[in-house]
Amino acid sequence: MTEAVANPAVVVRPLHRHGADGLTAADDQVAVEAPLEIRVNGRGYAVTMRTPGDDLDLAxxxxxxxxxxxxxxxxxxxxxxxxxxxxxxxASVVGPGAVVAMDRQRHVYTTSSCGVCGLASIEAVTTASRFDVALDGVVVAPEVIAALPTSLREAQAGFDSTGGLHAAGLFTADGRPVVVREDVGRHNAVDKVVGHATRRGALPLGGHVLQVSGRASFELVQKAAMAGIPVLAAVSAPSSLAVDLAESAGITLVGFSRGGGFNVYTHPARLDPRS
Incomplete structure (x- = not known):
């Protein structure tokens, strides 16, 4: 087996697999992690570790x-x-964001496990967001929320190959997939989803649900708020700060969505009580 793998998100690496016969040499497909520099208006802004693919959407x-x-x-x-x-x-940007970019201009290293964002507090996020998510009156049936992890998993081709990629998916209120993206970093996968929608003029993403494959961190709730997404669902646990921000920003936060059940931590009124 060679490294001539068509998918830029996957490479082949040698390993020794332990089994009944001891250690045997083999090859394995692993997820690629590589740096991406993002420049804004001609100046370095950030460097993030990510899985190559959909880089423009990620930025x-x-x-x-x-x-x-x-x-x-x-x-x-x-x-x-x-x-x-x-x-x-x-990227070349205009409007209020150009001033923001100059104020926060920096050249930092951002890991794939945890992004570094310029908005580090609940007050900063709720003040900076241009969208009032709390006013979004979308209603989602519980069975739709319960089915989203399966829909997300079925779209994870990279995970099937490597077992090492997170996923994020944007869905309509009735559960139809809009876009699903994978990355070694859960926050990168969300950025790729939001960037895809933004470049198509879909911001704010009112009336949609963001489903993620891992836990719900403060950072992921922040990204949902900044994109105007009213419902965020995760297959694993939320953090305390994620719950606090979701409550403050008006986001319905769902955790432990697996096996047909889930917990609703904030703003449960968006789940259809008639279902």
Whole structure:
């Protein structure tokens, strides 16, 4: 087996597998983790570790979560920078976000396990978001929420190959998938989803549900708030700060969504009581 794998998110690495016959040599497909530099208006803004693929969407989604972009009209242009040693995406932005970008201009290393965001408090997120998620009157049937983890898992081709990728999916209120993305970082997967929608002029994402494959952290609730998403569901546990931010921002937060059951931590009125 060689490394000629078509998928840029996957590479082959040798290993020794332990079994009944002891250690035997084999090859395995592993998820790629590599740096991506994001530049805004000609200056370095951040470096994030991610799984290659959908890099433009990732950069746009990241800038939405930072408050640099609030609508597709804020994004004048975006593209990969050719001739660089590493992967670089450059964005040109206008409007209020251009000032935000200059104020927060930095060049930092961001791991794939935990993104570093310019909005580090509940007050900052609720103040910076351009969308009042609390006013979103979407109603979602409990059976739709219960079915989303399965729908998300069925779309995880990268996870099938490597077992090492998180996923995030944007769904309509009746459970239809809009976009599903994978990445070694759960926050990157969400950024790819939000960026995909933003570049198509869909922000704010009112009336939608964001389903994620891991736990619900403060950061993921923050990204939902900045994109105007009213419902966030996770297959694992939320953190205390995630619950606090969801309550403050008006987001319905669902955790432990698995096996047909789930917990609703905030704003349960959005779950259809007639179902």
């Amino acid at each position: 746009v989604g990241f800038l939405v979560s930072e408050g640099v972009i609030g609508a597709a009209s804020d994004l004048v242009g975006i593209g990969a920078v050719e001739g660089e040693e590493g992967d670089v995406v450059a």
